Amino acid sequence: MLEVVNINNSSVGLRIDKWIKINLKKIPQSLIEKDLRNGKIKVNKKKVKSSYKLNIKDKIYLHNLNYKDFSILKKKFIPKDLVIKETEKDIVENNDNFLVINKKAGLPVQGGTKVKDNVVNILTNSIYFKDEKPFIVHRIDKDTSGLLIVAKNRETAQQITSLFRIKKIYKTYLAISIGQTDKKKDIIDNSLIRYDGKKKILERATTNYELLDSNKIYSLFKLKPITGRKHQIRKHLLDLNCPVVGDRKYFIQKQSKFKNLMLHAYEIKFILNNKKYTFKAKIPKYFRDFLIRNNLIQKDF
Numbered sequence: 001m002l003e004v005v006n007i008n009n010s011s012v013g014l015r016i017d018k019w020i021k022i023n024l025k026k027i028p029q030s031l032i033e034k035d036l037r038n039g040k041i042k043v044n045k046k047k048v049k050s051s052y053k054l055n056i057k058d059k060i061y062l063h064n065l066n067y068k069d070f071s072i073l074k075k076k077f078i079p080k081d082l083v084i085k086e087t088e089k090d091i092v093e094n095n096d097n098f099l100v101i102n103k104k105a106g107l108p109v110q111g112g113t114k115v116k117d118n119v120v121n122i123l124t125n126s127i128y129f130k131d132e133k134p135f136i137v138h139r140i141d142k143d144t145s146g147l148l149i150v151a152k153n154r155e156t157a158q159q160i161t162s163l164f165r166i167k168k169i170y171k172t173y174l175a176i177s178i179g180q181t182d183k184k185k186d187i188i189d190n191s192l193i194r195y196d197g198k199k200k201i202l203e204r205a206t207t208n209y210e211l212l213d214s215n216k217i218y219s220l221f222k223l224k225p226i227t228g229r230k231h232q233i234r235k236h237l238l239d240l241n242c243p244v245v246g247d248r249k250y251f252i253q254k255q256s257k258f259k260n261l262m263l264h265a266y267e268i269k270f271i272l273n274n275k276k277y278t279f280k281a282k283i284p285k286y287f288r289d290f291l292i293r294n295n296l297i298q299k300d301f
Contacts (some may be wrong), residue, residue, distance in 0.1 A: 003062040007054050009120075009133040014110065016043060016060070017050035022111060024065070033197065040065060051196045056154065079122050087122045092279055097156040098149055099128055100268070102281035105145040105260055109136060123150060137161050138169075141231065143246075146173070146265025147281045159272060164228065169270040173223045173233055174283060174301060176262035176290060177242035178251075180219055185210045188236045192229050205229040207236045213297035218245065220296045222266075233263060245290070260286045266301065 011019055017032045020041065033050055035041045042061040043052060054060075087107075093100040101119065103109070108118045123134045134150045135157035151157035163169045186209060191202040206226040213220045219242055223233050234244050243251035246258035264287055269278045283301045291298050 001064060003065075005060045005062065007056060007058040007060065009056065009135050011054050012056050013136060013139070014054050015050065016041070016048055016052045016054060019054060019060070024062075029197070035065065039063070049196070078125055079117050083117055084122055084126050087119075088126055088128070091128070092147070092281060093277075094128060097153065097272075098151045098160065099123075100279050101148050101150065103140060103145060103148045103265075105143055105284060108142040109139045109148065119148065119150070138164055138228070140265050141261075141263075143261040144263045144265060145281075145284050145287070147171075147268045147279055148265070149268070156272075160270075163270055163272070167226065169268065171225060171265060172267040173221075173225070174264045174266045174287075175221045175223060175233060175237060176245045176287070176296070177219045177221060177237050177240075178217065178245055179240075179242040180214050180216075181211060181240050181242055183211070188239060190236075190239065192232065192235050194230060203227075203229050205232050205236065207233060209236075209240075212299075215294060215296065218294050218296060220291065260284070262287060262290060 005023075011023075014022075016036070017029065020032055021027065029050070032041075036048065036050055039047055040063050042048070042063075043054070043058050045061060087101070087104075090102045090104065091099055092102055101123075103119060110120050111118045120134055120136060123129050129152070132152045135152070135154065137149055137151050137157050137160040140146060140148055149160060151160055160169070187206065188209065189204075189206045192205045194201050194203060204227065208224040208226065210222045211219060212222055221237065221242070223236075225232050229235075231250070234247050234250050237244055238247075238250050245262040246260050247263075264283050265281065266283070267278070267280045269276075271277070288298065288301070290296075
């Protein structure tokens, strides 16, 4: 039996293997790889690899899958009104084409196999998207707080995506790290490792950093990523021997006592349709409290 599924806005940018686990069933990666190789799962009638990222006009063809559940056809989870209203308070910009939100730490941008509340789902049910659906044009990690742009229409989504691709969107992060570095300003330019299945891939990554303050234990950094690799800032600070406080993925030692990841997407700048935009997001209370407790500079964050 053949099933055809049209991709919706919330699935744009997802890898096909992640889409399968979210929308069909959480199954072993090896089985997904096998069904992709055998053509039981195709995109636009063509075989794709598990790393293929979905686009808005894609159609997924599912042929004789015995594990399909099709949660995508079931009633969608609707966030609680309180969650929606609290998230709406975090919106720092709203216009006809996009909004910008100061995302809370712990809130994922998109859903997952065990995730209900997420930015896409919440905004879809908010007053800001009554007649539109949110278009995700970039992401920040679940545990990272700070600025996220969400487009309101396909044209704006394509424009902003293009700006990211040509590196014309400028982001600034704040991070509190364990450790010190001798240089006040420098550029980290190296290759980061990621894996596509068992295949090892090296990706060039560049980050400008400035050391704002430090004591004998912690350092406060301002960082401007030039490239946009996954977990780039966390990996680059680890390369400096200054892992981000609360980073349990890349630096588990001595991190158990820290509840929050001290990484915040503080500022974003870009030009769209000949208009300059600059947005800043206040740091979370736990971030400011940490600075105060450790006598680190606060400025006007």
